[in-house]
Amino acid sequence: MTITTGLGGEPRGPDFVSPGLVSPAGGVPSPALPGPALTRRWPMLAAAGLVVVAVSAGTGGAAGYLAGSAPEPAAGSQPAPAPAGVPSDLVGAAARALPGVVSVQVRTGSGGGSGSGFVFDDRGHIVTNNHVVTSAAGGSVSVVGSDGRRLTAEVVGTDPGSDIAVLRVTPSAALRPLDLADRTATRVGEPVLAVGSPLGLSGTVTAGIISALDRQVRLGGTARQTAVQTDASINPGNSGGPLVNARGEVVGVNTAIATLEGGGSIGIGFAVPIDRARQVAATLIGRG
Structure with a gap:
């Protein structure tokens, strides 16, 4: 599975x-199959995956050879433009993203955990996953920004259904939304x-x-x-x-x-x- x-x-x-990789009777994939059935079929699927990789590698080699041996483009021709807006x-x-990304660290009496987050606004709010901070009760949460500074964070709220949580730290010029x-x-x-x-x-x-x-x-x-x-x-x-x-x-x-x-x-x-x-x-x- x-x-x-x-x-x-x-x-x-x-x-x-x-959402469903195999079906009990080999027909339309079932959206929810029992775990053991999927587990038994995984060796076969894994083998199929290896075949796909091998075929892809062979195809890639052939494609590279054909591309390398293709005739030169006519003089004055232009390469196809990149898709607009991408x-x-x-x-x-x-470079734009790194100043707004933080490491999230949770410390409790029994251990802790770590994850990542990013600056959501200029008021010091950080978005991360709920499962990163779910063990923070009775412990502490801190974030470390790209400048290496550690800031104590407060858990503003969590939403397990979407796996989103929001933290709050003291706003800093080093934390760019x-x-x-x-x-x-x-x-x-x-x-x-x-x-x-x-x-x-x-x-x-x-x-x-x-x-x-x-x-x-x-x-x-x-x-x-x-x-x-x-x-x-x-x-x-x-x-x-x-x-x-x-x-x-x-x-x-x-x-x-x-x-x-x-x-x-x-x-x-x-x-x-x-x-x-x-x-x-x-x-x-x-x-x-």
């Missing part, structure tokens, strides 16, 4: 359950960066694309919800960090990855869409 237990150290985050300057995007993307302008295939502190490595940036929008998945609980799917590498500690586009705008909040039988990242990650995260954060701030 493809299951992930979130991205934020301990406590572990919400389980992701695939910049490719990920270096610039990283990130711009939020227009969801209607986000496109499948556009480049994105996952920014955060995987495995405690603060200020880490990984690149990929938006693999799918409005992916129906279960992120904890039993109700399905839509998520942004990406192949940008995200790992434990990335929870709550932003998924940003090439303009440095937040398109989602990284929250879960799919794994095979408890393994690591396999290049399928999920983020809470920014329109939902923004609405939940604004509601939590209003209540707090």
Whole structure:
């Protein structure tokens, strides 16, 4: 079964359950199959995955050869333009995003956990995942910005259903609010960066694309919800960090990855869409 237990150290985050990969009779995939049935079929699916990788590698080699042996373009011809409105300057995007991303650290009498977050506004509000701070009762929460300064944080509110939480710290010029993307302008295939502190490595940036929008998945609980799917590498500690586009705008909040039988990242990650995260954060701030 493809299951992930979130991205934020301990406590572990919400389980992701695939919407259905196989069916009992080989027909239309079932939206919810018993765990043992999926588990028994995984070796076969894993083998199929290896075949796909091998075929893809072979195809890539052939494609490279054909491209390399293709005739030179005619003199004066122009390369096809990049899609309008989709910049490719990920270096610039990283430079814009990093000052607004923080490492979130939770300390309790029995241990703690860590994750990531990003600056939501100029009043010191930080958005992260609920599962990053869910164990903070009776403990302390702090954030470390890109300048290395540690600030004590207050938990303003949490929403387990969307896996969003809001923290508040003393506003600082070093904590720069990130711009939020227009969801209607986000496109499948556009480049994105996952920014955060995987495995405690603060200020880490990984690149990929938006693999799918409005992916129906279960992120904890039993109700399905839509998520942004990406192949940008995200790992434990990335929870709550932003998924940003090439303009440095937040398109989602990284929250879960799919794994095979408890393994690591396999290049399928999920983020809470920014329109939902923004609405939940604004509601939590209003209540707090």
